[in-house]
Amino acid sequence: MPEPVSSRRRLLTGLTGRPGRGQVIGAVLVALLGFAATVQIRLTHSNDAFAGQGRQDLVVLLDSLSGATERVQQQLNDLQSTKAELQSASHRRSAAIADERERLSTLGILAGTLGAVGPGVTITISDPTQSVTAATILNGIEELRDAGAEAIEIDNSARVVASTAITQSGQTIKVDGKSVSSPYVIDAIGSAHTLSEAVVFPGGLSDEVTSLGGQVAVQEKPTLKITALHTAKPPQYAHSTGP
Amino acid sequence: MSASEREYVGLLTQVMTTTLDEDYQVVAARRAVSGQSPAHGKVRIALVVTLLVFGAMVGISAVETARNAPVVQSERADLIRQIHLGESRLNRMHAQLTTLQDDVTSLQGSMTAAAGTEKTLTSRVTALAALTGAAPVTGPGIQVTVDDAPGASASQGGGIVLDTDLQTLANALWQSGAEAVAINGQRLTSLTAIRTAGRAITVDFHSLTPPYVVEAIGNPNTLAARLLETPGGQTWQSLHANLGMRFDVVSISTLTLPASNGTRLLHARPVGSR
Numbered sequence: 001m002p003e004p005v006s007s008r009r010r011l012l013t014g015l016t017g018r019p020g021r022g023q024v025i026g027a028v029l030v031a032l033l034g035f036a037a038t039v040q041i042r043l044t045h046s047n048d049a050f051a052g053q054g055r056q057d058l059v060v061l062l063d064s065l066s067g068a069t070e071r072v073q074q075q076l077n078d079l080q081s082t083k084a085e086l087q088s089a090s091h092r093r094s095a096a097i098a099d100e101r102e103r104l105s106t107l108g109i110l111a112g113t114l115g116a117v118g119p120g121v122t123i124t125i126s127d128p129t130q131s132v133t134a135a136t137i138l139n140g141i142e143e144l145r146d147a148g149a150e151a152i153e154i155d156n157s158a159r160v161v162a163s164t165a166i167t168q169s170g171q172t173i174k175v176d177g178k179s180v181s182s183p184y185v186i187d188a189i190g191s192a193h194t195l196s197e198a199v200v201f202p203g204g205l206s207d208e209v210t211s212l213g214g215q216v217a218v219q220e221k222p223t224l225k226i227t228a229l230h231t232a233k234p235p236q237y238a239h240s241t242g243p
Numbered sequence: 244m245s246a247s248e249r250e251y252v253g254l255l256t257q258v259m260t261t262t263l264d265e266d267y268q269v270v271a272a273r274r275a276v277s278g279q280s281p282a283h284g285k286v287r288i289a290l291v292v293t294l295l296v297f298g299a300m301v302g303i304s305a306v307e308t309a310r311n312a313p314v315v316q317s318e319r320a321d322l323i324r325q326i327h328l329g330e331s332r333l334n335r336m337h338a339q340l341t342t343l344q345d346d347v348t349s350l351q352g353s354m355t356a357a358a359g360t361e362k363t364l365t366s367r368v369t370a371l372a373a374l375t376g377a378a379p380v381t382g383p384g385i386q387v388t389v390d391d392a393p394g395a396s397a398s399q400g401g402g403i404v405l406d407t408d409l410q411t412l413a414n415a416l417w418q419s420g421a422e423a424v425a426i427n428g429q430r431l432t433s434l435t436a437i438r439t440a441g442r443a444i445t446v447d448f449h450s451l452t453p454p455y456v457v458e459a460i461g462n463p464n465t466l467a468a469r470l471l472e473t474p475g476g477q478t479w480q481s482l483h484a485n486l487g488m489r490f491d492v493v494s495i496s497t498l499t500l501p502a503s504n505g506t507r508l509l510h511a512r513p514v515g516s517r
Contacts, residue, residue: 007264007265010264025294029294029297032301033301036301036304036305039305050323050326055315055318055319055322058319058322058323058326059322061326062322062325062326062329065326065329065330065333066329068333069329069332069333069336072333072336072337072340073336075340076336076339076340076343079343079347082347083343083346083347083350086347086350086351086354087350089354090350090353090354090357093354093357093358094357097357097360097361097364100361100364100365101364103368103377104364104368104371105512105513106506106507106508107368107371107372107374107375107377107506108371108513109508109511109513110371110375110376110377110432110433110434110506110508111371111374111375111433112433113371114513114514115513115514116511116512116513116514117511117512117513117514118511119510120510135407138410138411138414139407139410142406142410142436142437142438143436143438145433145434145435145436146436146438148434148509148510149434150434150509150510150511151433151511152433160433161375161433162374162375162376162417162424162431162432162433162435163374163417163421163422164417164433165414165415165417165418166414167414167418167473167474168474189510189511190509190510190511191509191510225514226511226514227514232371232374234370234374235370235373235374235380235382235422235423235460236422236462237382237383237384237422237460237461237462237463238373238380238381238382238422238423238460238461238500239373239380239381239382240369240370240372240373240378240380241378241379241380241499
């Protein structure tokens with residue numbers, strides 16, 4: 001019966017000595033198992049953020065994703081139609097504003113609150129004998145209006161509008177209370193040729209002034225600027241009832 | 244170590260100093276004496292079988308995994324690819340949503356601003372339209388009716404209402420503070436001419452037939468009196484007194500004058516507008 005070896009000695013021998021055949025086989029098997037397990041795990045869960053989620057989880061996720069997409073698409077559609085409505089409303093409003101601006105400038109010219117530019121005539125009435133009266137000027141204005149004058153001023157200072165009264169005190173002719181004096185210079189915007197024809201038409205302003213001992217000169221201008229303004233007082237009695 | 248000795252050794256000491264190994268050693272030594280080799284025969288066969296089974300299991304599992312992998316893997320990859328596509332689509336849609344919301348907000352803002360602009364413009368247009376004859380107006384005023392003298396004829400030259408007579412009357416009404424004037428329903432604007440054309444007087448190129456009804460809106464307390472004081476009013480009083488021409492002035496509490504339909508400009512453009 002051999003001397004029993006101490007347990008410490010045997011452990012040391014087991015660790016440092018040549019491994020037995022059984023130990024080698026065991027080591028190879030354990031290594032193989034480890035390798036196989038690693039490969040299996042890596043094959044199954046190789047991908048990304050979805051590790052640990054099964055096929056069913058992924059299908060559910062995909063479904064909820066398409067549900068969310070559908071809701072957002074609905075929102076997009078709603079917003080798109082809202083935007084389209086707003087755009088067309090905005091275009092209509094812009095057009096309405098452009099129309100209002102256009103109308104306002106037309107009315108401003110008619111009311112004499114805006115300066116005006118356009119073709120026209122400058123009529124110079126010389127009255128050395130002081131025979132021209134307010135009635136002569138008034139008739140001349142009516143002739144110009146009849147010939148399509150769109151804006152009229154006298155002596156670059158008095159704008160003639162619908163409510164303009166041409167009056168006379170003594171020898172002084174007044175346009176809405178503003179004195180004007182010979183030579184009277186009348187600027188009128190409109191068709192230059194038509195306006196000029198109207199003035200020199202037989203029996204017209206030119207003839208009338210000539211018969212009174214004065215002279216009329218008409219100058220056609222491709223561009224004429226009328227800068228005299230009428231101060232429009234807001235009406236106190238006439239109330240607008242229409243557009 | 245004899246059995247008698249053992250009895251005197253404490254249990255703990257025994258555990259510390261002796262191990263089970265020693266018992267195995269004893270068995271091994273006994274086996275060596277009896278000539279038996281360790282793990283021979285049945286034990287060896289069992290070991291080989293166990294190893295074979297284990298190897299077969301590992302092999303089968305590896306083959307199985309390798310064969311199933313492409314199918315499971317491709318289905319899974321497909322799902323994941325779809326999820327990725329869906330997510331990036333959703334992200335794009337969210338970005339679109341934000342852009343659209345911004346667009347809608349800014350459009351709403353500009354609409355509000357435009358509404359304010361339009362309101363301002365409209366009130367200015369309304370005010371100017373009343374003044375210029377572009378809109379119908381209502382208010383108190385006077386009605387002046389004038390006509391040729393009874394039995395008067397153009398050939399005799401007297402007692403006939405001429406365009407200049409109506410011009411004088413309109414001019415006198417403006418001078419008296421009238422805010423709006425119409426003759427036989429034709430509103431006077433800055434474009435309106437009162438002219439004789441052929442045998443008739445025209446206002447805004449409409450031929451009028453007598454009597455001529457001139458309506459003027461203005462201060463009901465002063466309009467009529469002031470008219471009679473103006474040179475034009477006095478001219479008409481003398482036409483009435485000397486030639487028998489009709490000249491009637493009455494106050495009307497509510498007059499309604501129509502809009503002129505000729506307030507379009509062909510040549511004049513605004514200058515110095517804002």
